[in-house]
Amino acid sequence: MRKPSYEELCRQVKELENERERLKLKSAARLRKCRAKYDAMLDTVDAYMCLVDRNLRIIWANDKAKKIFGGDLVNRHCCVTCHGRKKPCLESSYCIVRQSFRGETVRHPGTIAVRKDGRKIYFNVMAKVVSRDADGKPCNVVKVYNDITQYKQVEEELKASMLLLRDNLSGTIKAMAMTVETRDPYTAGHQRRTADIARGIAQEMGLPREQVDGIRMAGVIHDLGKISVPAEILSKPGRIGAMEFSLIQQHPNTGYDILKGIDFKWPVAEIVRQHHERMDGSGYPFGYSGNQILLEARVIAVADVIEAMSSHRPYRPALGLDKAFAEIKQHRGTLYDEDVVDAVVDLFDKKEYIFH
Ligand SMILES: [Fe+2]
Known part of the structure; x- marks a missing residue:
């Protein structure tokens, strides 16, 4: 069998590189399309959702959460942004996200959150690990907030009556x-x-x-x-x-x-x-x-x-x-x-x- 010439080898390498680049772009496009599809789906959910990393920073939020907590939430600490805390609760054992990173699905009924306009809102919150690294260590926790402010208001009015x-x-x-x-x-x-x-x-x-x-x-x-x-x-x-x-x-x-x-x-x-x-x-x-x-x-x-x-x-x-x-x-x-x-x-x- 004839050995390929240097030029031929260079051409084949180039073709392989092109093919790799084409596949890379194709998979990135598919990933974007997929992400857009899930974002659109999660934007229709009647709940506020955030994805939080181990540093308690938000890495993604659905539209509903962005509207109520204020703009692009990415890279902001969830406890400061969503709960009006002065600093991130990196050491608090009450933090629902920290509890969740320990492996549990955590539910907190009647949690108070603070809107971007400073008004308090009441939620039932759930936090759950949704992704892990190669060693099985939790990477991300999703927080799902269901607004119960109206129920709380009615409850308080009833109590007052x-x-x-x-x-x-x-x-x-x-x-x-x-x-x-x-x-x-x-x-x-x-x-x-x-x-x-x-x-x-x-x-x-x-x-x-x-x-x-x-x-x-x-x-x-x-x-x-x-x-x-x-x-x-x-x-x-x-x-x-x-x-x-x-x-x-x-x-x-x-x-x-x-x-x-x-x-x-x-x-x-x-x-x-x-x-x-x-x-x-x-x-x-x-x-x-x-x-x-x-x-x-x-x-x-x-x-x-x-x-x-x-x-x-x-x-x-x-x-x-x-x-x-x-x-x-x-x-x-x-x-x-x-x-x-x-x-x-x-x-x-x-x-x-x-x-x-
Ligand atoms: Fe009597």
Whole structure:
């Protein structure tokens, strides 16, 4: 076989170089086309996306991210650009990108980011490693932000409305309590003090906070129905007659009738109606017994007796706490719920409860 001449070899080398250059340009063009296709696709995604390198610098961002965080984001630190930090969080263990580089897919709900105009926006953020080097070490992490600002705003508005409603409700309850107490100055403060003791008992019993709040709320207005009892009877010194007593006995039902149309979170009207029921069925208005009586009403019943016996009444001086406790201990399990009595004894004994 004939050896190629020097000129021929040079020509072949040149052709190979040309072919290599042509292939290089072709693959670069294909790469550009491919990249443009993926960029276009990622620009249609309804999420803000950034690709971040190990130095926490952004190496790519979709259009949506560029618009909200401000222009070309490439080469900028993601924590400074997207989260309004003063410096890159190169050492922070809370950084979602750093966590992700450790190999986890990380999700942070309700993260705050800062727009280019300085306004805060709320996101659910996810970060995940998307490329690794030849040794398997993560090179790039993608951050995907889903905007939940509108949900957050609605949530905050709802919270504010709830607080306002709660304040309004508590103002209405206070007004109701005062309405009874201005007609019956001898028992002024009785409902509030009863409510405080009832709350203490409920806490001592370990009841859930919601239930404790309901007991306190019902306690503040448990005698609301006395509004229908003539003031002369409420403040009459000395013993009252059977007729007058039967009028007073109407107050749980009257309280129920006033409250039943109000949509409380708790069964306030029913608690008020049952606060004079007794465990053995000897109470009123229905003569309910045991578990027929709401636990909340059983708690208020005991608190009511303790407060009433330890305070002055128009028809008698204060009997004192000792007598009040002797009464509830004597009738533990017959008139009064055993657990409630135990809780109130513990409350006053161990914690040195003080009347306010
Ligand atoms: Fe009462």
